[in-house]
Amino acid sequence: MADECAIDGCTRSAAPRSALCWGHLKQRQRGQPLRPLASRRRPGSFATAVDAAIDARDIESEDDVAWTRALARLRMAIHRRAEVLAARMVARKTKSN
Numbered sequence: 001m002a003d004e005c006a007i008d009g010c011t012r013s014a015a016p017r018s019a020l021c022w023g024h025l026k027q028r029q030r031g032q033p034l035r036p037l038a039s040r041r042r043p044g045s046f047a048t049a050v051d052a053a054i055d056a057r058d059i060e061s062e063d064d065v066a067w068t069r070a071l072a073r074l075r076m077a078i079h080r081r082a083e084v085l086a087a088r089m090v091a092r093k094t095k096s097n
């Protein structure tokens with residue numbers, strides 16, 4: 001079982017052979033300051049869905065557990081985004097009637 005990410009306040013699992021989770025590894029690779037990750041973003045936002053997709057893409061293909069978890073997170077993010085958009089459409093229809 002993977003350890004937790006070494007970044008303060010991050011509860012994600014560390015990537016294989018790393019002290020950091022995938023999201024924080026990515027930030028470091030990009031030369032960005034290490035900051036809290038997308039999971040703290042608003043559920044149902046477009047950004048949350050995009051980040052879930054990026055995380056899934058970055059999983060090492062042989063890591064089945066991480067892959068399954070990332071896909072579940074992506075599915076949930078897309079589902080929540082769809083709910084937000086559907087609610088918005090309903091609200092728009094109600095207004096125009």
Ligand SMILES: [Zn+2]
Pocket residue numbers: 005006007010011012020021022023024037
């Ligand atoms: Zn982290």
